[in-house]
Amino acid sequence: MLPNGNVMSVIAIARWVTLAVAAFGFAAEFASTAEPPEASRPPAELAGFFAPPEKYRSEFGSFRSPLVFGDGTPVRTAADWQRRRKEILTTWHNRxxxxxxxxxxxxxxxxxxTRRENLTQHQLRVEIALGGEMVDALLLVPDDPxxxxxxxxxxxxxxxxxxGAGLGAPLRDYGWQLAKRGFIALSIGKPNARIDFGDHSRPRGEPYLGPVGKPVRVQPLSALTYAAANAHTVLAQRPEVDPARIGIVGHxxxxxxxxxxxxxxxxxxxxVxxxxxxxxxxxxxxxxxxxGSVNYWDVWYLGFDLGALADPKNAGPFRKLPSEGQARTGAYKTLVEGGHDLVELHALMAPRPFLVSGGTADLPERWPALNHAIAVNKLLGFDHRVAMTNRDTHTPTEQANEQVYRFFERCLNNPE
Known part of the structure; x- marks a missing residue:
């Protein structure tokens, strides 16, 4: 938990988050490159995570800047960015x-x-997936006297x-830990993953490709994203939830x-x-x-050739690296060969804060990619919106998770 007693620090963070949430309302009208006010800065205990190491501070890698339109025209103003933002969204959804x-x-x-310690756990079925599929979920609601x-x-x-609800592998129990800190947490799995309290060590099961037996029209990772967007609505419509303060985390x-x-x-x-x-x-x-590798080329992420039937029993194993002769397929092929990369998606977060809790897949060498998101925030007149912590393992650690919880406490907690 964060130290108590620093009221002014909490108020400052409330203003910081308010500015980030409100920015979309006026960013298209006002372009500013001025230094943000002091109240918009994160507190000292987190500030170091929002700054690249010196060796990466001016590095942008070989990534194509999201601040350039598809036709090569540079983005110069916040109004330009709103149009470029729509272009990125359209491009990725089309692919x-x-x-x-x-x-x-x-x-x-x-x-x-059921009751668990000082909170209530609701086992739910929620209508969030493609085709109106019902998905198993666990909602954790802390006691509120x-x-x-x-x-x-x-x-x-x-x-x-x-x-995520604390009933599986250790150090991935973000929902349980956040609920104990006063957050409401909704934990969901793949749409085809049914809750089984009797077997917490069972394998991860079949991949999710979309509604079984139907033609796949959306890449599986985007289909999961669709489910998450609807899960946000489930939370936002809960009477005890503030819809303006909903975050998301996954490992x-x-x-x-x-x-x-x-x-x-x-x-x-x-x-996060x-x-x-x-x-x-x-x-x-x-x-x-x-x-493992950063395997977006696999069929259960972005490598599915759309139109084929969703048959998770025959999805195949993890693929070899494209550098080992594995042909690129699906949206992954068209995105990579079209010069696109995930820096375009990172840019869509601006000016909302995000934290990369990096391990062996995301080492400090990823900062040049994140510098592009920082550049978009600067165009909008914001700083300290992009953060990364690092650890030596892919598996989360207690220290890394504590940083995650502090980030959410600073971004979402009501200061009153």
Whole structure:
């Protein structure tokens, strides 16, 4: 938990978050390159994570700048950026397959309600996936002796709902830990992952490709993003949740999911991406990252050839690296060969804060990619919106997770 007693620091952070949330309302009208006011800065205890190491401070890598339109015209003003932002969204949705309409009022079925320590756990079935599929979820609601204020909330995404709720692998229990800190947490897994409290060690199961037996019209990772956007609506429509203060977090597979969801759906106030691989990376990094490659080319991410039927039992194994002769397929092929990279998605977060909780997939060498998001924020007149912490393992650590919780406390907590 954060130290108590520093009232002025908390007030400053409230102003910092308010400025970030409000920016979309006036960024198109006012372009500013002035230094943000002092109140917009993060507190000293987090400030170091928002600055690249000196060696990367002026490095932008070989990535194409998101501040350039598709026709090569530079983005010079905040009004330009709003048009460029729409262009990026349109490009990525066209490549990945456009979403159907989001669900205005998702159905929510309560399966079971239990008590766990000082909170209530609701086992739910929620209507959030493509085709109106119902998805298993766990909602954690802390006790509130004086229920007079709406609470901040965090959506936790992973292979299954149990892990994020503290009923699975250790150090991935973001929802459970945040609920103990006063947040409402909704933990979801893949749409085809059913809750099983009797087996917390079961394998991750079949990949999610879309509604089984139907033609795949949306890349699986984008389909998961669609589900997360509807899950945001589930949280926002809860009477105890403040819809303006909803974040998202995920690790590894969940980190990819959280990154795409927060970038493509701007109602998420802030986000944490734990070691997802924040850029396309076809290098052989098995020594540095024994847990696996940054495998967006796999069919359950962006490599599906749209139109084929969703058959998760025959999705195939992890693919070889493209550098090892594996042909690129699906949206991954068209995006990479078209010169696109995930820096374009990172830019869509601006000016909302995000934290990369980096491990062996996302080492400090990723800062040149993040510098592009920093540049977009500067164009909008904002600083200290892009952060990265680093650890030596892909698996989260207690220290890394504490940094995650502090980030959410600083971005989402009500200061009153």
């Amino acid at each position: 990945m397959g456009p979403w159907p309409a989001l669900i205005d009022k998702p159905r929510v079925e309560v399966v079971n309600t 004086v229920p007079v204020q709406k609470r901040p909330a965090v959506l936790v995404v992973y292979y299954d709902a149990e892990t 590894s597979f969940g980190g990819k999911w959280a990154m795409f969801a927060s970038c493509l759906y701007d109602k998420f106030t802030c986000a 991406w734990s070691d997802p691989g924040i850029v396309f990376d076809e290098r052989d990094r098995r020594k540095e990252n024994p847990s």
